[in-house]
Amino acid sequence: MSSISRRNFIVSTAAALAFSLSAPAWGQEKPQIEFLYSPFADYAPFFVAKELGYFDEFGLDVTLSPKSGTAETIQMLASGNVVSGAATWGAGLFNSINSGATVTIVATLAKMPDTVPSPSPLMVSEQAWQDGIRDVKDLKGKRVGIPGPGGFGLYSVAKALEKGGLTVDDVEAIYLPPPATAAAFANGGLEAGWSIEPFALQLEKEGLGRRLVEDHTFGTELGFIAFNNEFAVENEDAVVNFLAAFLKAARQLDNGGWQDEKILDIVSEYTGTEKETLKGIAYTIRSEDGSIDLTSVREQEEFFRERGALEYEGPIDIESVYRTDLLEKANALLAQQ
Structure with missing residues (x-):
């Protein structure tokens, strides 16, 4: 087991025990944020923010925990078993918003570039x-x-x-x-x-x-970052700080960070991918301010409606669960550095 994997296992186990014996993490003075991730390069900003100390810099105690799928993320966030994670857009999320058992969306995870080679061919x-x-x-x-x-x-x-x-x-x-x-x-x-x-x-x-x-999804929103509703309401400052750390790492990556050997070491450790392979892959991108292109999201919603996968008629009220105010505060906070 790698050093990072071992550390994540120990921290995750301890956190799970603490959760079962005491009040939820968001009841503590310094919120502990467990973030669910997949071992893909799209999640690199979180790996970088963790290992280069950006979460610590913004006063956060963040644990990165691997997940098995998008459905797991939405379910665990909605239930409060974890407080944060990222997932791709899909029918399950749209139906969840419609049913009311949903999450607070705060920023983009990544989107497809407008060039080839594609990160998702x-x-x-x-x-x-x-x-x-x-x-x-x-x-x-x-x-x-x-x-x-x-x-x-x-x-x-x-x-x-x-x-x-x-x-x-x-x-x-x-x-x-x-x-x-x-x-x-x-x-x-x-x-x-x-x-x-x-x-x-x-x-x-x-x-x-x-x-x-490779030219089929230019500019398409891939996924989003979300929080448990209750946590987001009760800990707005923590969410803002988390987003600021994410944006700092994302901008670093999008402005030449992928050529940094130290960063490649970090991403390699979390994804299990050799550094030389990482140097040759195509990467997803993000808007600099972390905002979501809702037009792209609506196109995906319509696709799933045509597939008969949605349980409602008409466009879903995404704006009701998308907290742009928190993202704006995160950008303002980062601008002060």
């Missing part, structure tokens, strides 16, 4: 390529790997399939996470699959897959 297996699948239209009736039935991965695959005049219903959807795509490509279990960095580059380096579509 649709890949085709090398075997399928050799068998003649060279165009999106060739995927009709083929097996395509998708992370899940209601999230950004499905939306991204659908946008890629449109390039060949296909829909998700024209392929055989196989639900599995991006890390599992390599084995599925190797054993012939998939002809194509959605991927995200660093897994996309690894598929290429290992000769298992090729990029088939």
Whole structure:
């Protein structure tokens, strides 16, 4: 077990014990923030903020805990089992807002760049390529790997399939996470699959897959940062400070930080990806102020409505759960440095 993984395990275990024996973390003088993350490069600002001391600088005690999926994040935040995390936009989140059992959204996690290579391409297996699948239209009736039935991965695959005049219903959807795509490509279990960095580059380096579509989600919002509602209301200063630390790290990364060996060491440790691989991947980006492009979010909402995945009619009131005031305060706080 790596030093960071060991430390996270110890801290997480201690935090869980404390939570079960005492009042919630937000009842303490110095709030302890447990943040759920995935081992992807999109989450790099949080790794950097933790290891370079930015959370400490803003007076926060932050624990980074790995998660298994978007649905887990929304459920755990809504229930108060943890206070913060990030997730992709999807049907589950939209339905959650409609039902009232939701979370407080505070900033963007990341979005797709307007250039290629894409951090989130649709890949085709090398075997399928050799068998003649060279165009999106060739995927009709083929097996395509998708992370899940209601999230950004499905939306991204659908946008890629449109390039060949296909829909998700024209392929055989196989639900599995991006890390599992390599084995599925190797054993012939998939002809194509959605991927995200660093897994996309690894598929290429290992000769298992090729990029088939990369220009399908330019500028699309990938995900958001959220807090438990009660925590956000009772600890606005802590949320503002958390966002300030995140923005500081994000700006550092977006302005040449990916060339810093120390930063690459940090991201490598959290993602389990070799530094040399990190140097070659395509990266997601963020707005400098952390704001969310709601037009992009609305396009994703409409997609899931057309799929019959939403439990309501008309546009959801995202503004009711999106606390732009906290983000504005975080930007102001950071400007004072």
